[in-house]
Amino acid sequence: MNGKMKSWYRLLPIASLGLFVVVWVILARGENRMVPTPGETLSRFMDIMVNPISKAILPVHLLISLRRVLIAFFFAIVLGILLGVALGWNRTFRAVVGPVFEIVRPIPPIAWIPLVILWCGIKELPKIVIVFIGSFVPIVLNTYSGIKEIDPLLINAGKILGANHRQLLTEITLPATIPAILAGIRTALSSGWMCVVAAEMIVAKQGVGFLIVRGQESGDTALIVVCMLVIGLVSLALSTILSKLEGVLCPWQFSKAK
Numbered sequence: 694m695n696g697k698m699k700s701w702y703r704l705l706p707i708a709s710l711g712l713f714v715v716v717w718v719i720l721a722r723g724e725n726r727m728v729p730t731p732g733e734t735l736s737r738f739m740d741i742m743v744n745p746i747s748k749a750i751l752p753v754h755l756l757i758s759l760r761r762v763l764i765a766f767f768f769a770i771v772l773g774i775l776l777g778v779a780l781g782w783n784r785t786f787r788a789v790v791g792p793v794f795e796i797v798r799p800i801p802p803i804a805w806i807p808l809v810i811l812w813c814g815i816k817e818l819p820k821i822v823i824v825f826i827g828s829f830v831p832i833v834l835n836t837y838s839g840i841k842e843i844d845p846l847l848i849n850a851g852k853i854l855g856a857n858h859r860q861l862l863t864e865i866t867l868p869a870t871i872p873a874i875l876a877g878i879r880t881a882l883s884s885g886w887m888c889v890v891a892a893e894m895i896v897a898k899q900g901v902g903f904l905i906v907r908g909q910e911s912g913d914t915a916l917i918v919v920c921m922l923v924i925g926l927v928s929l930a931l932s933t934i935l936s937k938l939e940g941v942l943c944p945w946q947f948s949k950a951k
Contacts, residue, residue: 729915734922737915746907749899755923758893758900761817762885765824769881773829774874777836782862794833802827802888806895820892820900827888828881835877839870875939879932886928 714731721730729737741751749757779786780794805826806819813819843866851865893902901920908916 727914729918733915734918737913738919741904741916741919746904747898751904751919751923754899754901754904755927758889758902759927761820761892761900762824762882762889765821765889766828766882766885769825769828769832769885770878773832773877773881774836777833777874777877778840778862778867778870780833781837781840782866798830798834802884803891806892810896815896819896820889823892824885824888828885831880831884832874832877835873835880836870839873839877840866842873843869872939875935879935882931882935883928886924890924 717728717731720726721728721733738751743750746754776790776794780791781787802823806823809819809822813822847865847869848861851861856864889900890902890905893900894906897903901924904920905917908914908920
């Protein structure tokens with residue numbers, strides 16, 4: 694790619710953000726405007742950074758939500774990869790567990806909230822469980838799909854070279870599945886944030902989801918927009934970290950894109 698094209702692709706994100714701000718300003722200038730102006734949003738952001746709501750300023754609320762997401766995310770990655778590998782690699786396990794997973798999989802994570810509250814109460818555990826449910830399924834599906842889509846020639850080549858069953862899994866199948874697993878993790882991250890906000894909007898006294906509900910109850914649209922933007926920026930940061938990790942673990946994927 695030549696220098697002009699590289700410069701063009703660097704400018705496109707800036708232009709996109711500029712267009713977003715312009716549309717935002719236009720929507721905020723109407724008579725019956727439903728969104729605050731960028732200035733009002735910035736002012737509310739600065740205010741909540743120093744003046745607490747429910748005994749916590751914005752960074753504390755954000756850290757509480759982030760902690761819930763990361764705890765659930767860790768268990769979703771470990772258990773999701775294990776289940777996805779088992780479903781994709783073991784035909785007997787897939788025949789036994791696969792139908793049950795296919796029945797449970799389409800159920801939205803939010804639909805589990807009443808049952809999870811009954812089982813786990815209203816403290817921290819139910820929020821983490823809801824995020825786990827929302828993050829778990831994409832990781833399982835991508836891991837399973839990654840294993841099923843491996844080129845049979847790779848497996849046959851391993852068998853010809855004398856690889857045993859364990860070596861075929863750990864030295865050929867799993868490395869080839871890493872891109873699919875990472876794609877599932879990135880999808881699960883977005884789902885996890887959606888679930889934690891939903892859970893906090895129902896049963897929480899702190900967290901960004903709680904702040905969104907507080908803004909709705911008080912008609913504070915600036916607070917709602919601040920929380921939405923913060924969630925988006927944190928998700929972007931985490932997604933960027935995962936992209937960098939993918940570049941380290943799967944450099945061939947980025948070489949193809951170039």
